[in-house]
Amino acid sequence: xxxxxxxxxxATTLVDALGVDEDEVxxxxxxxxxxxxESIDFLDIVFRLEKNFDIKIPRGDLFPDEKLFxxxxxxxxxxxTAEGLAELRQRLPFADIDAFAKNxxxxxxxxxxxxxxxxxxxxxxxx
Amino acid sequence: MRWIWIxxxxxxxxxxxxxxxxxxxxxxxxxxxQTPLYPVMPHxxxxxxxxxxxxxLLGEANDxxxxxxxxxxxxxxxxxxxxxxxxxxxxxKLVDIRTExxxxxxxxxxxxxxxxxxxxxxxxxxxxxxxxxxxxxxNFVFGQGHLSEMIKKARAMTPRDSIxxxxx
Numbered sequence: 001x002x003x004x005x006x007x008x009x010x011a012t013t014l015v016d017a018l019g020v021d022e023d024e025v026x027x028x029x030x031x032x033x034x035x036x037x038e039s040i041d042f043l044d045i046v047f048r049l050e051k052n053f054d055i056k057i058p059r060g061d062l063f064p065d066e067k068l069f070x071x072x073x074x075x076x077x078x079x080x081t082a083e084g085l086a087e088l089r090q091r092l093p094f095a096d097i098d099a100f101a102k103n104x105x106x107x108x109x110x111x112x113x114x115x116x117x118x119x120x121x122x123x124x125x126x127x
Numbered sequence: 128m129r130w131i132w133i134x135x136x137x138x139x140x141x142x143x144x145x146x147x148x149x150x151x152x153x154x155x156x157x158x159x160x161q162t163p164l165y166p167v168m169p170h171x172x173x174x175x176x177x178x179x180x181x182x183x184l185l186g187e188a189n190d191x192x193x194x195x196x197x198x199x200x201x202x203x204x205x206x207x208x209x210x211x212x213x214x215x216x217x218x219x220k221l222v223d224i225r226t227e228x229x230x231x232x233x234x235x236x237x238x239x240x241x242x243x244x245x246x247x248x249x250x251x252x253x254x255x256x257x258x259x260x261x262x263x264x265x266n267f268v269f270g271q272g273h274l275s276e277m278i279k280k281a282r283a284m285t286p287r288d289s290i291x292x293x294x295x
Contacts, residue, residue: 016201017201019201019202040198040199040248040250041199043198043227043228043248043250044198044199044201044230044248046227047223047225047228047230047248051223059226059227
């Protein structure tokens with residue numbers, strides 16, 4: 001499956017899960033900021049990606065497990081520590097952690113996820 | 128008044144599908160709150176009935192060990208409205224069950240004719256989150272005894288030839 005085909009399928013998934021128009025789903029659109037995703041939508045997105053790509057997405061594999069943020073080694077004063085960033089790099093190799101590291105506030109973590117992030121994740125899963 | 132929006136189950140296939148019946152009675156207050164001169168059942172309460180049908184189906188699939196909450200209604204379309212005297216048949220089919228929740232495709236038949244369809248997404252509340260949210264330990268909305276009785280009756284009424292013997 002080409003990257004473009006993966007993108008088209010991811011776009012369809014997001015249109016169905018978030019009720020957005022197809023032309024809103026660009027590669028650099030963020031899930032929360034641009035497409036209006038809320039926390040519960042992430043679970044719905046995981047369900048649909050599994051179904052549409054016939055893959056299994058273990059908990060914490062695409063979107064980090066909340067337990068990560070309650071670990072004092074990884075988060076201090078609402079910001080990810082160096083150890084926390086290293087953990088994120090290991091757990092989410094498909095995400096742009098370098099960009100997030102400039103302002104590693106936990107609140108900003110959702111901005112890590114663009115449509116392209118999802119496409120990269122799927123690419124890694126099916127190849 | 129209790130927050131119960133189904134009267135009984137007509138069919139119950141564990142982990143697969145359920146059909147519940149709601150009779151719209153002129154005695155119900157909600158009919159007069161939206162349009163006082165023309166009593167209709169609000170669509171939001173019909174969705175609640177569908178969610179209760181699907182939510183109980185999902186809860187029973189896990190032996191009610193999980194707290195099931197309505198997470199979101201991904202889509203809903205209504206083609207008609209319900210008035211006193213109508214019989215609503217809520218049909219929920221579980222299309223996906225995971226440890227985190229489930230997805231149900233639902234239909235409403237009004238006196239046998241398709242009146243609405245919806246896709247409803249349910250989540251299991253984590254035990255830790257459940258304590259944070261101060262949710263009761265027992266299943267809320269329906270008591271366990273009440274539910275067991277409803278499901279038992281539904282199974283007794285479910286036509287034998289439509290029971291899938293691979294599930295219980």
